[in-house]
Amino acid sequence: MIVQIIPHHQKALKRQLQRQVDAKSAHLTEAIARACGFRTHAALQADMEGASAGLYVRFDNDAFRARLHELTGKSAPSHLDLPELDRSARYVKRLFENPRLEIIRMQPMSIRFRLAGIPTVVAVDLHHTGTGVFRFRRSHAIHTPTQIAPYWPGRDFDDDPAYGMNRAITSITDNYEQAVADGHVPNLTWLVAA
Structure with missing residues (x-):
């Protein structure tokens, strides 16, 4: 799935994932960053400084689930519903x-x-x-x-x-x-x- 990473889309993505996954906000933020191809949320934020209009990236469900499990010990669903691109x-x-x-x-x-x-x-x-x-x-x-x-x-x-x-x-x-x-x-x- 492709997602657009800009502040309001990030918030919508996080809200939608919060409905599907039992995890703290900070853990979700880190797992989302990993799913978008970044090692950490800080790395995603640093990359975004030069991209005020946002980035389109592939959301890797497996990377999201692995990072979430690493941080929380909990498993995420194998299928995640993500917001559609506009x-x-x-x-x-x-x-x-x-x-x-x-x-x-x-x-x-x-x-x-x-x-x-x-x-x-x-x-x-x-x-x-x-x-x-x-x-x-x-x-x-x-x-x-x-x-x-x-x-x-x-x-x-x-x-x-x-x-x-x-x-x-x-x-x-x-x-x-x-x-x-x-x-x-x-x-x-x-x-x-x-």
């Missing part, structure tokens, strides 16, 4: 579930990821233009063996930031996936720096 994050889950994408860091207005078989980190950033439009900037274009030239989208903006981010990412991943489906092996040369 509409603005409607494309996020699909990105995290794509086996050909390694999400390094994702926030509502930026993402860092790798494509399977290519070590280069691709960055996509959205910027609000102040006119109700969000413009995206990609660190790389893609140029697979099935393409004539590197692909740079002709339209690099949208009035919906979630859809704009989705378009920026799929403008890379769609061509990558087509080349892999055609039998080509991913190569570092497929990514062309901006």
Whole structure:
């Protein structure tokens, strides 16, 4: 399950888990941090200092249960009901579930990821233009063996930031996936720096 880590979502997550697990607040806080990929809650907080819009992370139920058991000696249910992401994050889950994408860091207005078989980190950033439009900037274009030239989208903006981010990412991943489906092996040369 994917969760968004920002103060009000963290509180909603913790409240929902308190209804399902018999544990002290501090123990829940530490177990949530571990489930979100951090060693401690302090580490999560330190990472959040530069992410005012929050982070999207995979919530690892097994890590949550293990940390909670370590702190309390109690077992948590094997299935946990977590709050759903809001509409603005409607494309996020699909990105995290794509086996050909390694999400390094994702926030509502930026993402860092790798494509399977290519070590280069691709960055996509959205910027609000102040006119109700969000413009995206990609660190790389893609140029697979099935393409004539590197692909740079002709339209690099949208009035919906979630859809704009989705378009920026799929403008890379769609061509990558087509080349892999055609039998080509991913190569570092497929990514062309901006």
